[in-house]
Amino acid sequence: MKPVAPAEFVAAPARLPLVTRRRVLHGVGGIAFAGLATVGYGAGAEAQSLMVTRYRPAPRNWPARLRLTVAVISDLHAGGPNMGVAHVRRAVDTANALSPDLMLLLGDFFATHRFITEHVPHPVWAAELARLKAPLGVYAVFGNHDWWHNIAATRAALAGVGLPALENRAVRLAKDGQPFWLAGLGDQLAHKLGPGWYQGEDDLPGTLAQIGDDAPVILMAHEPDIFVDVPDRVALTLSGHTHGGQIRVPFVWQRLVPSRYGARFAYGHVVENDRHLIVSGGLGTSGVPVRLGVPPEIVHITLGGT
Numbered sequence: 001m002k003p004v005a006p007a008e009f010v011a012a013p014a015r016l017p018l019v020t021r022r023r024v025l026h027g028v029g030g031i032a033f034a035g036l037a038t039v040g041y042g043a044g045a046e047a048q049s050l051m052v053t054r055y056r057p058a059p060r061n062w063p064a065r066l067r068l069t070v071a072v073i074s075d076l077h078a079g080g081p082n083m084g085v086a087h088v089r090r091a092v093d094t095a096n097a098l099s100p101d102l103m104l105l106l107g108d109f110f111a112t113h114r115f116i117t118e119h120v121p122h123p124v125w126a127a128e129l130a131r132l133k134a135p136l137g138v139y140a141v142f143g144n145h146d147w148w149h150n151i152a153a154t155r156a157a158l159a160g161v162g163l164p165a166l167e168n169r170a171v172r173l174a175k176d177g178q179p180f181w182l183a184g185l186g187d188q189l190a191h192k193l194g195p196g197w198y199q200g201e202d203d204l205p206g207t208l209a210q211i212g213d214d215a216p217v218i219l220m221a222h223e224p225d226i227f228v229d230v231p232d233r234v235a236l237t238l239s240g241h242t243h244g245g246q247i248r249v250p251f252v253w254q255r256l257v258p259s260r261y262g263a264r265f266a267y268g269h270v271v272e273n274d275r276h277l278i279v280s281g282g283l284g285t286s287g288v289p290v291r292l293g294v295p296p297e298i299v300h301i302t303l304g305g306t
């Protein structure tokens with residue numbers, strides 16, 4: 001075997017940069033620094049920011065004469081570092097400042113990740129939500145994390161401050177004498193049966209069967225996947241759960257959205273076959289207390305009035 005001179009190993013073409021251990025370490029250090037800075041930004045500035053996202057959907061079956069404004073708080077996941085009680089308070093104050101006709105809470109009320117730095121007890125986040133004010137009321141549905149971690153305590157917390165939760169129930173409301181229905185669906189992932197296998201508490205046919213006249217319908221459903229089964233009769237479906245992807249690493253995040261439909265219902269206003277869905281990116285975090293590319297948001301919706 002012909003011996004190979006060490007020079008043949010280390011010599012590099014003159015036009016190419018010489019790869020030395022120092023340069024490799026600089027490169028790795030730079031990437032690590034950029035990664036840490038990104039995570040730091042995602043855990044700090046972005047996860048603790050707050051924005052209001054506004055929509056003006058025009059569903060075919062919502063009467064133009066019925067102007068209704070709705071503020072939506074989804075996926076509160078109360079708990080530090082990013083959703084400590086001060087931030088919960090700020091979210092409530094921001095929602096109140098919008099002065100909507102109706103406030104809707106779309107579930108997943110408390111943080112369940114392993115990195116909680118500030119525990120916000122159930123009665124504390126519930127007391128903050130009890131400060132929400134809207135002339136047509138404040139209504140809630142529960143989310144999968146509420147079910148997986150303590151549905152009894154979540155139910156008790158909302159009931160303790162007089163906030164009604166709609167579980168497969170529809171209520172008839174009216175704005176300026178014009179009726180509409182608000183329906184709330186039981187959680188679709190309530191019971192974990194195995195990896196990726198769940199049994200829900202949702203009963204869409206039973207919920208919609210309670211609608212006794214032809215007034216327009218708003219449906220609250222924590223997870224957006226139900227949208228494929230929602231009939232034309234419903235003017236607008238409101239969901240959360242996905243956190244908009246939460247950490248939008250380019251090219252990858254779409255595969256990490258917790259939905260059977262990938263990014264199809266991940267975020268925003270979706271219109272399919274004349275049916276309307278709005279998915280909130282929510283406020284808090286799950287898994288890790290980091291957000292990237294999807295800042296915490298309160299959704300403000302205006303229906304009708306055109």
Ligand SMILES: [Fe+2]
Pocket residue numbers: 108143144145222240241242
């Ligand atoms: Fe969820």
